[in-house]
Amino acid sequence: MAxxxxxxxxxxxxxxxxxxxxxxxxxTLEVDIRPxxxxxxGFLHGGLLSYAADNALTFAGGTALGPEVLTGGFTISYLRPARGMVLRAEAKVAYSSRRQATCTCELTxxxxxxxxxLCAIAQGTIIAR
Structure with missing residues (x-):
């Protein structure tokens, strides 16, 4: 389904x-790093890191809330320039209730x-639609 x-x-x-x-x-989402x-x-664009964090957070939240979810908001901290072959966004649910989930994400x-x-970390609130 994912x-x-x-x-x-x-x-x-x-x-x-x-x-x-x-x-x-x-x-966990992955994107091959291309020019x-x-x-x-020559670093991966920060917008792509934000995209990957947003989607990984939302998918993680969906494991707790079901498939009808949206991002309520998230923050990201860029720790170092991203370079390499693959971007990986690993998100997990830190807490969930019936209507929302708070999730964290490490981007490597x-x-x-x-x-x-490790190049960035993010935290977000995912809401049931």
């Missing part, structure tokens, strides 16, 4: 996002050797 929902999002298709884990209070997703200094990049580097 793959179907992601495939229905034109922007997710455009950037090539994929769900690699879903369930049990968490969700057309970078900014002028993976290099050719599979080494993970």
């Amino acid at each position: 793959q179907k929902l992601l495939a229905a999002q034109p922007f997710s298709v455009l950037v090539g996002a994929r769900v690699v884990a879903f369930g049990g209070g968490g969700a 057309d997703l970078q900014q002028q200094n 990049t993976l290099d050719n050797a599979g080494t993970s580097t």
Whole structure:
């Protein structure tokens, strides 16, 4: 179901996002880092990190609230420039009630050797629609 929902999002298709884990209070999305997703200094554009955090948070929240959810709001802190081969956004539910879930997300990049580097963290509130 998560793959179907992601495939229905034109922007997710455009950037090539994929769900690699879903369930049990968490969700992980990945995007291959390509030159057309970078900014002028060769780092992954911050807007793509925000997109990945937003979607991962919402998918994680959906594991607790069901498929009809929206992002109520989120914050992101960029820790270091993102560079590598793959962007990974791993989100998990920290708390949920009947109508909303608070979720956290770590955004890492993976290099050719599979080494993970933390580049941003996010927290958001996901609401049942």
